[in-house]
Amino acid sequence: MAGTGLKDAxxxxxxxxxxxxxxxxxxxxxxxxxxxxxxxDDAGIAPGEVDALASYTMEETxxxxxxxxxxxxxxxxxxxxxxGGGGSCATVAHLAAAIASGxxxxxxxxxxxxxxxxxxxxxxxxVQLPTPGQWTRPFGLLRPADEIAMLTRRYMHEYGATRDHxxxxxxxxxxxANQNPAAVMYERPLTREMxxxxxxxxxxxxxxDNCLETDGALACVVVSxxxxxxxxxxxxxxxxxxxxxxxxxxxxxxxWNDDPLTGPAWTAARHLWKHADFTPEDVDVAQIYDxxxxxxxxxxxxxxxxxxxxxxxxxxxxxxxxxxxxxxxTGGGGLSEAYVHGFNLINEGVRQLRGSSTAQVPGAxxxxxxxxxxxxxxxxxxxx
Amino acid sequence: xxxxxTDTDGAPFWEYAAQGELRVQACADCGEARFPPRPxxxxxxxxASEWRPVSGRGRVWSYVxxxxxxxxxxxxxxxxxxxxxxxxxLPRIRLVGNVVSRAGAPLGSLDPRRVRIGARVQVVxxxxxxxxxxx
Numbered sequence: 001m002a003g004t005g006l007k008d009a010x011x012x013x014x015x016x017x018x019x020x021x022x023x024x025x026x027x028x029x030x031x032x033x034x035x036x037x038x039x040x041d042d043a044g045i046a047p048g049e050v051d052a053l054a055s056y057t058m059e060e061t062x063x064x065x066x067x068x069x070x071x072x073x074x075x076x077x078x079x080x081x082x083x084g085g086g087g088s089c090a091t092v093a094h095l096a097a098a099i100a101s102g103x104x105x106x107x108x109x110x111x112x113x114x115x116x117x118x119x120x121x122x123x124x125x126x127v128q129l130p131t132p133g134q135w136t137r138p139f140g141l142l143r144p145a146d147e148i149a150m151l152t153r154r155y156m157h158e159y160g161a162t163r164d165h166x167x168x169x170x171x172x173x174x175x176x177a178n179q180n181p182a183a184v185m186y187e188r189p190l191t192r193e194m195x196x197x198x199x200x201x202x203x204x205x206x207x208x209d210n211c212l213e214t215d216g217a218l219a220c221v222v223v224s225x226x227x228x229x230x231x232x233x234x235x236x237x238x239x240x241x242x243x244x245x246x247x248x249x250x251x252x253x254x255x256w257n258d259d260p261l262t263g264p265a266w267t268a269a270r271h272l273w274k275h276a277d278f279t280p281e282d283v284d285v286a287q288i289y290d291x292x293x294x295x296x297x298x299x300x301x302x303x304x305x306x307x308x309x310x311x312x313x314x315x316x317x318x319x320x321x322x323x324x325x326x327x328x329x330t331g332g333g334g335l336s337e338a339y340v341h342g343f344n345l346i347n348e349g350v351r352q353l354r355g356s357s358t359a360q361v362p363g364a365x366x367x368x369x370x371x372x373x374x375x376x377x378x379x380x381x382x383x384x
Numbered sequence: 385x386x387x388x389x390t391d392t393d394g395a396p397f398w399e400y401a402a403q404g405e406l407r408v409q410a411c412a413d414c415g416e417a418r419f420p421p422r423p424x425x426x427x428x429x430x431x432a433s434e435w436r437p438v439s440g441r442g443r444v445w446s447y448v449x450x451x452x453x454x455x456x457x458x459x460x461x462x463x464x465x466x467x468x469x470x471x472x473x474l475p476r477i478r479l480v481g482n483v484v485s486r487a488g489a490p491l492g493s494l495d496p497r498r499v500r501i502g503a504r505v506q507v508v509x510x511x512x513x514x515x516x517x518x519x
Contacts, residue, residue, distance in 0.1 A: 007407075028490070045448075048503045096456045115413055132420065133386075133388075133389065134388035134391070134394050134398075135419075135420050135479075135480055136480045137386045137388075138385065138386050138387060138388050138513060139466050139480050139481050139482050139491075139513075140450060140454070140458045140464060140466050140482065140491055141466045141480055142450065142455060142458060143452060144455075146448055146450050146466065149445050149448040149450075150447070150448050150466070150468060151446070152448045153447060153501070154445065154446035154447060154501070156410070157446070178407055199451065200449065200450045200463070201450075201451060202449065202450045202451065203448060203449035203450075203451070203463075204448070205448075205498075248426065250420070253469045253480070255445070255446075255478045255480070256419055256420060256477075257476055258476060297448070318389070323447075381415075
């Protein structure tokens, strides 16, 4: 009965977060503790009951530090997922698998990050290049924005996607952030003119195609379906989960793959839908990883919301807005709520299925959450 | 400027480039070319490899124009183009580089508006670094 073990066997029962800002006074470890305690309080579970942890390899607060600071019990499962924002959904997936298989009972996933006030990696020429950088960095392809812009240009060329399509993505996220008091871009509307006249970061990507570097931390709590019934909040079930690292993938600079425009989303999606009781047409709301606007049309194709090359056109006629064909990033996403390596997308997915989002999709019962496209990725299907 | 920090697999590429030669790694058993270099052939799993000379002719597959904030040496030359070039005889081998006005010219020496997807380019070398000029 392959694939039936995880389906709805576990649920997210608590979410927590700190404030999001360009500059927070507290350090990452303190922010992590605050987010984790908030999530446990939301669930109504004592820290001493936690026996499983999952985070990102890029997370600086390690399990030992967190466990002793907030008073976890004995841990029997801990895992770290690689590839930056590609790991977000996999943290929940690992906890779900650990709990469904009996390795643990109460799991916490978290991400704490201070990139809003931290140093920029490109401010220091003395930094040692990772070896894959020998094929890109000497030529001035330095930043993730440059790497994704290269794919974006090719995507626009092959399929006729336009800057207006990218603007549609940026606008949908900003509109939702304008409804969300926790968002960095709350009460800061975006117009087409602002977008089209903004400065370039890496052509064809402009300022508003890029996510916000943010200080902040988030966490969520995962327990078994049975345990979830006794928690304070309505459970949000982990219906399906997948990671995706395609054959011959090369990371963010996937230019050497035979088909660089079918990224890790395609791999994750095949597994995700294979083990789900519903299809893309049944998804009420989606939280799609948006470090850059172009990742959304690429992901819409990868996760099967439209055909190949149709991701740009999909964004037309308000499709991504509330009331549209597929409302996305209803908290504002990485582009306009906060960029905390995509963890805010998980918590917003939970809020939608609890019916408590600041931009609630009426009656939302199913939600796709995705991690970073362009790197080895992960995704979750959540249902109420 | 950032100099390439090479690894065992990549070093021959840079050694040939220092001699003004463009070569790519290929399997010595099945003959499949591969990039970036790696220890083992993903097609036949052979560990035997060779370095195959290529014509140095290619076409622009995609390009970007980075603007500051950038590392200081690059910021001084911005905006400049960065291209991905697909090799004429091995179109699935794609190399990141820059199209410049002539060998040795700075990164921003060519008007970015002259770079187009599909533009034909030819490799040149400057201080061991491959560069590209419009054919």
